[in-house]
Amino acid sequence: MLVTFTSNVDADVLMMGEHAELVLRVAGKDVAHGVPERGVFSYEQLDDSISRIEAAVAAEPPPEEDIDNDHDHEKPKAVVVLLAQRVYPLLAMLKKARSAKTSVMWETSSGW
Numbered sequence: 001m002l003v004t005f006t007s008n009v010d011a012d013v014l015m016m017g018e019h020a021e022l023v024l025r026v027a028g029k030d031v032a033h034g035v036p037e038r039g040v041f042s043y044e045q046l047d048d049s050i051s052r053i054e055a056a057v058a059a060e061p062p063p064e065e066d067i068d069n070d071h072d073h074e075k076p077k078a079v080v081v082l083l084a085q086r087v088y089p090l091l092a093m094l095k096k097a098r099s100a101k102t103s104v105m106w107e108t109s110s111g112w
Helices: 017-026 043-059 070-074 083-100
Strands: 002-007 010-016 038-041 104-109
Touching (some): 002 017, 010 083, 017 043, 017 083, 017 104, 043 083
Antiparallel strands (some): 002 010, 038 104
């Protein structure tokens, strides 16, 4: 499932459903039963949502340092994507929407 975030102040932001669910939970949205088919960050909710996301990013532990062991050269290394990287485009959209005093909406789709 894909989730598309839209606003009239920025280009659409697409996220995979599982990543959008995490971001929406951090932002204070109810995702207890999964990502709602449609939703909105109203202008009045933007300050709180932005603050929550920024606090979660600040609280995220730094990635573990990559220790180079001669024995590990055969194993592929996992790529760690931090919350700050994952949420950056949406956070920028939320901030632009706040400045323009408008809302941000989302909608789920299959991606096909």
